[in-house]
Amino acid sequence: QQREAMRQLLAGRKVTVTAGGTIERIDPVRYITNDSSGKMGIAVARAAHAMGAEVRLIAGSIQVPLPEGIDTVQVQSAQDMYEAVLGEWNHTDIMVQTAAVADYRPKTVHATKMKKKDDDLVLELEKTVDILESLGQRKQHQFLIGFAAETNNVDEYAMDKVKRKNCDLLVANDVTKAGAGFGTDTNKVQIYDAGGLVEDLPLMSKDEVAFQLLQIAAGRLNGVSA
Ligand code: CTP
Numbered sequence: 128q129q130r131e132a133m134r135q136l137l138a139g140r141k142v143t144v145t146a147g148g149t150i151e152r153i154d155p156v157r158y159i160t161n162d163s164s165g166k167m168g169i170a171v172a173r174a175a176h177a178m179g180a181e182v183r184l185i186a187g188s189i190q191v192p193l194p195e196g197i198d199t200v201q202v203q204s205a206q207d208m209y210e211a212v213l214g215e216w217n218h219t220d221i222m223v224q225t226a227a228v229a230d231y232r233p234k235t236v237h238a239t240k241m242k243k244k245d246d247d248l249v250l251e252l253e254k255t256v257d258i259l260e261s262l263g264q265r266k267q268h269q270f271l272i273g274f275a276a277e278t279n280n281v282d283e284y285a286m287d288k289v290k291r292k293n294c295d296l297l298v299a300n301d302v303t304k305a306g307a308g309f310g311t312d313t314n315k316v317q318i319y320d321a322g323g324l325v326e327d328l329p330l331m332s333k334d335e336v337a338f339q340l341l342q343i344a345a346g347r348l349n350g351v352s353a
Pocket residue numbers: 205224225226227228229230255256257258259260272273274275276288
């Protein structure tokens with residue numbers, strides 16, 4: 128019965144989810160990336176789909192198979208991801224930014240393979256666009272959810288991010304805790320809004336975290352406080 132009600136919770140809603148890390152090229156055979164597996168984002172996409180939403184998954188570099196039956200586009204760099212997200216933005220109701228977007232990219236992308244030289248190599252990096260912050264600035268009807276992986280001061284950093292990026296919810300996890308963070312099938316998260324802590328969830332599967340999160344979002348979108 129509860130499952131049946133759940134199935135309709137996001138009916139008629141368009142949900143866009145980003146997942147995985149980004150790939151920032153140095154030259155044709157080398158790049159900078161991170162350890163993101165994409166599991167959390169895929170869990171959110173599947174949960175949204177199960178709750179009746181129309182889902183678009185924007186996948187960066189992921190280490191698991193893409194989910195079947197979910198409309199997915201694959202991207203590489205932060206810039207590609209930004210453009211893909213902007214393409215969905217106007218008709219998105221809930222945006223979930225789980226991706227581990229690179230903060231920096233090589234300032235020069237070499238067109239041909241860089242050759243080894245006698246000297247040490249210094250790579251110059253420049254900042255990438257902050258996708259979530261940019262969405263926060265252009266938010267209209269959209270419900271915006273950010274994620275944050277921290278190793279310390281979770282509360283303080285999460286509150287800073289939720290405000291600075293104008294998120295409706297921010298999901299924070301301490302990746303030094305057992306069962307949380309990159310590559311695991313479980314997660315232990317705290318959910319914040321601009322007013323402070325909303326939920327402190329126990330350790331649970333990423334699928335279950337996704338359902339809990341989307342239930343809160345659906346409740347708020349439908350004008351029911353959760
Ligand atoms: N994010 C983004 N674009 C970036 C960097 C981050 O959209 N260039 C998003 C992430 O997808 C995530 C949220 O911002 O939803 C928080 O990411 P995080 O790396 O924790 O925050 P930063 O602002 O990059 O701060 P720092 O890495 O210094 O903790």
